[in-house]
Amino acid sequence: MSYVFPPPPQATLPVKGSDQLFPIHRIYCVGRNYAEHTKEMGGDTKDPPFFFQKNPDNVVSNGRFAYPSQTSNVHFEIELVVALKSGGTNIKPPDAMSHVFGYAVGIDMTRRDLQDAAKKLARPWEVAKAFEQSAPCTALVPAPQVANPSKGAIWVDVNGERRQTGDLSQMIWDIPNQIAFLSGLFELKAGDLIFTGTPAGVGAIKKGDKLKGHVDGVGDLDVTVV
Ligand code: MN
Numbered sequence: 001m002s003y004v005f006p007p008p009p010q011a012t013l014p015v016k017g018s019d020q021l022f023p024i025h026r027i028y029c030v031g032r033n034y035a036e037h038t039k040e041m042g043g044d045t046k047d048p049p050f051f052f053q054k055n056p057d058n059v060v061s062n063g064r065f066a067y068p069s070q071t072s073n074v075h076f077e078i079e080l081v082v083a084l085k086s087g088g089t090n091i092k093p094p095d096a097m098s099h100v101f102g103y104a105v106g107i108d109m110t111r112r113d114l115q116d117a118a119k120k121l122a123r124p125w126e127v128a129k130a131f132e133q134s135a136p137c138t139a140l141v142p143a144p145q146v147a148n149p150s151k152g153a154i155w156v157d158v159n160g161e162r163r164q165t166g167d168l169s170q171m172i173w174d175i176p177n178q179i180a181f182l183s184g185l186f187e188l189k190a191g192d193l194i195f196t197g198t199p200a201g202v203g204a205i206k207k208g209d210k211l212k213g214h215v216d217g218v219g220d221l222d223v224t225v226v
Contacts, residue, residue: 011056013083013104013193014139016219022083022101022140024056025191028182029079029108029129033197034170040200049173049181052125054108054195060133065223067207068111068131074205077108077198078156078164078213078221080149082175083140087188096179099188102140103149105213105221107156108195109134112204135195138221150174152216154199158209166199168215173197 012021028051032038035045067074085101108129115128143149155165173181178194205211205225213221 008057011059013059013061013137015102016139016141016145023191024059024193025189026186027054027056027058027135027193027195028186029054029195030173030178030197033172033178034166034199035172036166036170036200037198037202038172040202045172049178051182051185052129054130054135058130058132058135059193060136061139063222063224064226065107065109065133065136066226067205068109068133070127071111071113073111073113075110075112075202076156076158076164076205076211076213077110077202078154078215079106079108079195079198080154080168080215080218081106081137082149082179082194082196084179084188084190084192084194086190087183087192089183089187091180091183091188093176093180096176099179100143100175101190102142103146103215103218104138104140104193105215105218106135106137106193106195107211107213107221107223108198109136110202136221136223137193138219141218146217148217154215156211156213158203158205158211160210163203164199164201170199171197
């Protein structure tokens, strides 16, 4: 048997310090996982976590983000990205970290105007979250090289001005609990990425803006909006 047309290339992320590529399976994103951001979005910090997805080929790691169509209000959300080397179902929190391959710095680009409209109409979020190039990411840093992914500064500068700032320790649902919760809903697999939420201070970007995202111990993500 052969394919009716050539299959698309496998979506990947580079691995820092290696010539190997990490093949991306799915992208899960947690919503409202830092208390101050939850408040700025009008949510309740006591709610259980909720997730949405992006498409694997929404990842871009060439330092450029093309401003998308059908929006006039694209927001940046700086996030720690967790990459899995294995998965399963009903993973217990104490076992969760054994599935982690490594970490990246990512931005969950969001068409906020389309998201606001979707929320009002109780419609799904794909048009707001899962569009082309909506997931700029750094190369993955293997887990043994990241001293403590549960604590450390996370921030983003736009044109040299600090816009978002927080600490990984402010996550409402930490990494083990996110993995455990997700694995109760989905069968997690090697290649899955988890965007772990964003601190307060999200805001709009425009063409020409230069973003620098940072997570302590993981690195810097430089993105130019084109
Ligand atoms: Mn987000």
